[in-house]
Amino acid sequence: MENILSIKNLDITFRTNAGLIHALRGVNIDLPRGKTVALVGESGSGKSVTMKAVTGLLDDNSIINSGNIFYQDTDLLKLTKRELRQTINGRQIAMIFQDPMTSLDPTMTIGEQIMEGMLLHTKISKVDARKKAINLLAMVGINEPRSRMKSYPHQLSGGMRQRVVIAIALSCEPKILICDEPTTALDVTVQARILDLIKDIQSKMGLSVIYITHDLGVVAKVADFVNVMYAGKIIEFGTAEEIFYDPRHPYTWGLLSAMPDLETDDDRLYSIPGSPPNLLHEPKGDAFAARNKFAMKIDLKAEPPTFKITDTHGAATWLLHPDAPKIEMPAELRLRLARARKAANYD
Numbered sequence: 001m002e003n004i005l006s007i008k009n010l011d012i013t014f015r016t017n018a019g020l021i022h023a024l025r026g027v028n029i030d031l032p033r034g035k036t037v038a039l040v041g042e043s044g045s046g047k048s049v050t051m052k053a054v055t056g057l058l059d060d061n062s063i064i065n066s067g068n069i070f071y072q073d074t075d076l077l078k079l080t081k082r083e084l085r086q087t088i089n090g091r092q093i094a095m096i097f098q099d100p101m102t103s104l105d106p107t108m109t110i111g112e113q114i115m116e117g118m119l120l121h122t123k124i125s126k127v128d129a130r131k132k133a134i135n136l137l138a139m140v141g142i143n144e145p146r147s148r149m150k151s152y153p154h155q156l157s158g159g160m161r162q163r164v165v166i167a168i169a170l171s172c173e174p175k176i177l178i179c180d181e182p183t184t185a186l187d188v189t190v191q192a193r194i195l196d197l198i199k200d201i202q203s204k205m206g207l208s209v210i211y212i213t214h215d216l217g218v219v220a221k222v223a224d225f226v227n228v229m230y231a232g233k234i235i236e237f238g239t240a241e242e243i244f245y246d247p248r249h250p251y252t253w254g255l256l257s258a259m260p261d262l263e264t265d266d267d268r269l270y271s272i273p274g275s276p277p278n279l280l281h282e283p284k285g286d287a288f289a290a291r292n293k294f295a296m297k298i299d300l301k302a303e304p305p306t307f308k309i310t311d312t313h314g315a316a317t318w319l320l321h322p323d324a325p326k327i328e329m330p331a332e333l334r335l336r337l338a339r340a341r342k343a344a345n346y347d
Contacts, residue, residue, distance in 0.1 A: 001032035003070075004208045005093075005176060010053060010067035020063075021279050023049050025232040027067070030225075031176065036202070036209040038219040038240075040255065041229035044276055047212045050229075051178050053077075055095055056084035071176075091121045094169035098181035100161035103168075104153040110137070110164050111149030117171045136167040141197060159190035163197070170201065177202070180212045195221055216259050220244060225312075228252050231277050231287035234306075238313035245341055247329065248315040250292045257333050286318065294319060294327050 012024040024046050031037050039047045052058050054069055054076060069076040071092060076084065097103045105113060114133040118124050124132070130149070137145035140163040153161055162182065169177060179198065183191035199222060202209055211222060219226055219240065226243040228236040228251065236249040247253055254272035274291040277283045286292070289299035298318050307320035319327050328334070 001035070003030045004033040004072060005029075005031040005054070005210075006068075006070045007050065007054070008068040008070070010050065010069065011065040012049060012053060012058070012067075013063045013065055014059070015061040015063065016280070019280050022282050023232050023279060024053075025282075027229075027232070027234055029227055029234065029237075031208050031210060032225070033208055034206055035224040036211065036222050037225045037227065038211045038213060038223035039227050039229055040213055040216065040219055042214060042276055045229040046232040047229055048180055051095070051180060051210065051212055054178070055089055055093060056081050086121075090117050090172045090174065092174055093176040093178065094172070094174040095178040095180060096162075096165055096169050096182045098184045100158065100165045101153060103165050104161060106153055108152075109149065110151050110153070110156070114149075114164070114168050114171055117168060121172045133167070133171070136171060137164070139170075139201070140164070140167045141193075142167075158186055159194065162186060162190075162194055166194075166198065166201070170205070173205070174207070176208045176210070178210045178212070181214075182211075183215075183218065191218075198222070216244075216255060228255070231283070232279060233287070233316065235288065235317070236315040238310070242310065242313040245337055246309075246313070248309060248313075248320060249288075249317045250294050250319070251288050252315075253329050253333055254291075256337070257330065259336075261336050261339075286316075296324065 007027055007029040010024050010027040014021045014023055027046070027050055029037065029039070029050070039050065041047055053064070056076070064077060067077065071088065076088065079088070111130065111133055114136060115129040118129045118132060119126065134145045134149060137148055142148050142160060142163055156164065183194050186194060195218065198209065201207065211218065213219060223240045226238060226240050227234050228243065228249065230251050236243065236247065236252050243252065244256070247256060257270040258272065260269065272291055277287050277290070285301050286295070286299040286304055289295040292299065296318055304316045304318045306314045306316045308314050318324055
């Protein structure tokens with residue numbers, strides 16, 4: 001498959017008053033054209049930093065140590081922030097943030113905010129921009145779009161505000177849509193509608209989509225490919241089916257075990273013990289070792305390479321080394337995944 005976006009060996013450090021924080025440590029992600037890639041992991045794992053690097057929204061205290069971000073044949077890291085704003089952001093790559101209220105200007109009408117990007121980035125008249133804005137509001141499911149053009153953000157519900165944010169992101173017809181926790185602030189019924197809306201728009205417009213999330217339920221619903229991130233690295237990647245039905249990294253096992261399941265025998269929800277490492281003090285060896293009950297001596301000494309499982313599936317864990325002891329995923333998780341596969345096949 002042709003990749004529309006490729007992140008290669010991206011390594012980023014942040015200067016802080018406490019010292020240097022090594023936030024990204026050699027990240028590699030591919031986004032095939034027309035597909036959906038999910039980036040999952042706990043808070044602080046580097047998901048949003050990775051996508052901010054793509055859009056040129058990194059803070060001024062960031063240091064890009066190495067890497068490339070190719071959008072088609074253009075290395076985005078070679079462009080200035082001004083060039084990114086003028087030629088890439090909005091027009092080629094658009095981003096939806098997790099809190100729609102902070103993404104919208106409370107002093108501007110909805111119509112003005114949707115039209116603003118079109119008037120800035122495209123050679124379109126104000127009359128045509130208004131017509132397109134009304135059509136966009138209708139496309140994202142806003143009733144009476146003509147009258148809603150005059151509304152202010154505070155006059156809309158959370159779900160409607162998120163639909164407006166999606167309309168703004170689509171206003172310049174981008175090729176890539178980055179969704180940063182797009183349903184976090186919404187209740188589950190509205191969440192499902194927003195996810196279905198994005199999938200529907202993706203198929204109509206041929207978009208390539210990246211989801212940043214910690215919600216594996218969302219991932220199961222939307223993703224073609226999944227990248228699991230921990231402590232600034234991709235520690236497992238694969239197709240959605242490979243990650244959900246044949247996970248190989250103990251951290252992925254923990255994430256899947258923490259998902260609620262109506263048929264689980266445990267009376268308490270599982271949680272991964274411990275906390276992610278402080279990247280102000282970069283861990284030696286495998287960053288997950290301190291929380292991994294299957295950790296071996298080598299995990300404390302050397303960082304594992306990414307072992308290839310299939311052409312599309314790989315994981316960075318010493319458990320996949322040919323000389324490592326044979327460790328199976330927890331029995332309860334295996335049963336849960338079998339039930340999930342059975343339900344998916346039934347559906």
